[in-house]
Amino acid sequence: MFSPLQLAVAILRLKPDLIHLNTSMDPKAFWRDAVYLLIAKILRRKVIFQVHGGKLPQEFGKANILFQIFLKWILDLPKAVVVLSDREYQSYRNLLLHQRIELIPNAIDLAPYSTAVEKNFNSQELKLVYLGALTESKGILETIEALASLKAAGKLAHLKYVIAGSGKIENQLKQQAAQLGLQGLVEFTGPIFEQDKIKFWLSAHLFIFPSYDEGLPYTLLESIASGTPVIATPVGGIPDVIRDGVHGILVKPRDSAEIASAISRLIQQPDLLKKMSLKCIERARESYEIERMAGQFEAVYETILG
Incomplete structure (x- = not known):
């Protein structure tokens, strides 16, 4: 600088x-x-x-x-x-x-994702992910609230939420997950880079990104390049990339109920997720090389x- x-x-x-x-x-x-x-x-x-x-x-x-x-x-x-x-x-x-x-x-450089194919969503465990700065404006607190409501409704079987990154609300997020009884379901990896990041995306099933405000985040492009459908908010450049119902689902900012509903809808439709996964890969290769x-x-x- x-x-x-x-x-x-x-x-x-x-x-x-x-x-x-x-x-x-x-x-x-x-x-x-x-x-x-x-x-x-x-x-x-x-x-x-x-x-x-x-x-x-x-x-x-x-x-x-x-x-x-x-x-x-x-x-x-x-x-x-x-x-x-x-x-x-x-x-x-x-x-x-x-x-x-x-x-x-x-x-982004799509070469690391050149072997990406549509994902299998019939596996024993579905991995919901977040990668980026751990700040309030990224909507991670609302995501954890959404998972707590799904757990209360008995809809959290075979799900895991993996948070990669660091930031000023990291301890708050860990405390929130513990208070809501989600310790075994929410995992914090810390920051990840290079090959570890590529493996992270290729093994993910759903990127949860309910941010309050954005430009055009690289994590969104990495997600679709890897074939990972997205639950996101229609802010900044996100609607330019994600077509609602095609590459994922768009939800209102600061709305944990909408996040919970979107997660519930998608995890019950593995065939839809597989179609979204393929559409994500096609979208990245067409427009974001x-x-x-x-x-x-x-x-x-x-x-x-x-």
């Missing part, structure tokens, strides 16, 4: 023709990257400003009229603003009438650099 001074020194030393800044519409990231953008423009560099989620710009600036004016001014400075989802594209297009807005969804994203950025770079 550069300090503003380090960035200025690097620009003066390296003399890049183009600077690609990654930001998100949350206060800490925005103010840091707004300073970087101003430094780059003062030093007469061309800039691409890529927004990775957070609030939509109209929501981000709605509390203060002066900040709305500043936000629009800042976002008009780069040569292009790059966004991840259709919803973001429409929002930025409506705000920045004369700015170049590019829609370039995230992508990293070569597609690289080609889109290359085209943008070429037109900006002339």
Whole structure:
């Protein structure tokens, strides 16, 4: 991470023709990257400003009229603003009438998942999973509540919930699982990487991702690339990837009852899950290969650099 001074020194030393800044519409990231953008423009560099989620710009600036004016001014400075989802594209297009807005969804290297095939959901134990930061906004607390309600209804036989990652609510999640009597059903692996992560996805049966707010998360793309259907929320770029009833089920944020209902519905329909698994693989290979994203950025770079 550069300090503003380090960035200025690097620009003066390296003399890049183009600077690609990654930001998100949350206060800490925005103010840091707004300073970087101003430094780059003062030093007469061309800039691409890529927004990775957070609030939509109209929501981000709605509390203060002066900040709305500043936000629009800042976002008009780069040569292009790059966004991840259709919803973001429409929002930025409506705000920045004369700015170049590019829609370039995230992508991943699909090579590790090249052998993925539709999964078998008739196994002795179905593995529900979560992978990512353990923060409140990811909806993990609601997932554990949903599992507790399924247990009370006698619908938790042959299920396991595996949580991979670390974060500030890890202890809270462990306490919640223990208080709800789910110790044997909920497993915490800690962070996983590389081959362990690939094995994790290939052995998973259902990704539970009821996040409150997202851009276009890489974990979602890894899930579908591995053939793992998804229970998620229709926020950020998720609806661009997941078609309700085809690649999984979309539920309302902060609603443990809807999560429980979706889990209950899917685990009772292994044939539907198998169809969803195949559709997930097809979706990843059609639209989220990293070569597609690289080609889109290359085209943008070429037109900006002339």
